[in-house]
Amino acid sequence: MAKNADKFRAGYVTLLGLPNTGKSTLLNQLLAHKISIVTHLPQTTRKNVTGILNGPDYQIVFIDTPGILKPRYNLQREMMKNVTGAIADADVLLYMVDINDKRQSPKDVQHQLAGAKEKPVILLMNKIDLVKNKKDLLPYMSTYAALYPFKTIIPISAEKNDGMDLIVKELIPAMPFSPPYYPTDYISDQQERFFVAEIIREKIFKLFKQEVPYSCHVEIEAFQERPGEKDYIRAAVITERTTQKSILIGKQGESLKKVGEYAREDIERFLDRPVYLELFVKVTQDWRKKDQQLRDMGYSQ
Ligand SMILES: Nc1nc2c(ncn2[C@@H]2O[C@H](COP(=O)(O)OP(=O)(O)OP(=O)(O)O)[C@@H](O)[C@H]2O)c(=O)[nH]1
Ligand SMILES: [Mg+2]
Structure with a gap:
């Protein structure tokens, strides 16, 4: 002490x-x-x-x-x-x-x-x-x-x-007199995968207009540390409609590629190590209005 x-x-x-x-x-x-x-x-x-x-x-x-x-x-x-x-x-x-x-x-x-x-x-x-x-x-x-x-x-x-x-x-x-709540070298109690998903969402907010960013949720499906190799991260961008899915992907996948490039740079800076990032787009109709979906996606407490 x-x-x-x-x-x-x-x-x-x-x-x-x-x-x-x-x-x-x-x-x-x-x-x-x-x-x-x-x-x-x-x-x-x-x-x-x-x-x-x-x-x-x-x-x-x-x-x-x-x-x-x-x-x-x-x-x-x-x-x-x-x-x-x-x-x-x-x-x-x-x-x-x-x-x-x-x-x-x-x-x-x-x-x-x-x-x-x-x-x-x-x-x-x-x-x-x-x-x-x-x-x-x-x-x-x-x-x-x-x-x-x-x-x-x-x-x-x-x-x-x-x-x-x-x-x-x-x-x-x-602040009240109290012992620390967390180890004193912690900057957050949230997991790396939360921040990785947020960084991807930030790029979507920056690259797309109108309803598209609001319709997206990002799910980290795989996050593997591989000895001697870059970390492997697979993330799904979940959107509400097929029209939004095609906008996210873009002509010949160009838009999604851009999201991946920008996100990877920031993720590497955040984690301080190189990563291999794979992105997919999926549709879950009207997920923002469905309580069960929101629970599964971790929005409900
Ligand atoms: N000029 C100026 N812009 C700022 C300042 N602080 C934040 N901004 C800008 O305001 C915008 C919103 O900033 P955020 O930090 O995302 O705001 P927020 O309150 O977290 O927003 P929500 O998460 O949507 O509730 C961004 O474009 C910031 O760059 C400031 O002191 N001056
Ligand atoms: Mg904010």
Whole structure:
């Protein structure tokens, strides 16, 4: 046991906010590691992502959640259950807003934080790099401060790595005294295959338009470490319709090949070893609306 074991602090911090506010970008910056996928499209994150920040006398377990929305189909309903669960598990909440987003109505904050009860909530005003006149931030801050008893308000730019130190400084003393929850060299408790599937999904979000990325689920069917050879990974991209399947594959398989090339580069960077990646496309009609499918795909808790 370390000398000051009784002084160790450890706790859970949940990141929440509307889709596309920059929650996953923030998690990656805080950990200085890309573990949560980021795209320009909303609803990128579907399952909670755990990221662990280890310090000499603290461990902060961050939970990145799907953006808050009104569910229109079963998958979205499960996504929102992830959010509710992560709010309940948290010691402290980081509520993020994109200050340039007109969809964001400050009045929604009370509703969105209803499950937070008495828990401390820090408001993060993200994307300040896009604000020309920093004075414009002040009325925004007071509007929010009047609507919810935030512990503090921190203007940040997750993308530009601006304000990260302030967040950590604020969080450490807010963590309860506790031994660490995970070994202190862990960066996440999720398995490699989860991150591999997420990286493939990120490339699909980046390469395809409209409904196609939203219709895709990625399943890792095989993940074999082979001594003296590259790891073998076989992944199935599951989509909802044959028309989407043909778009994903593209002329002479060119589109899918691109997904594979981009994904492999990132997977190798993430795993720090070379891999052989094989991709397939399958159709499971309307999987986003089917509870049994969602359970099998690991979206239900
Ligand atoms: N200009 C600017 N863009 C940012 C900043 N932080 C994030 N972004 C961009 O905002 C978009 C959404 O970022 P994400 O991190 O995926 O957002 P999210 O909140 O996790 O989104 P969901 O998973 O859909 O809920 C991406 O294009 C990011 O590059 C920032 O500080 N400034
Ligand atoms: Mg996200």
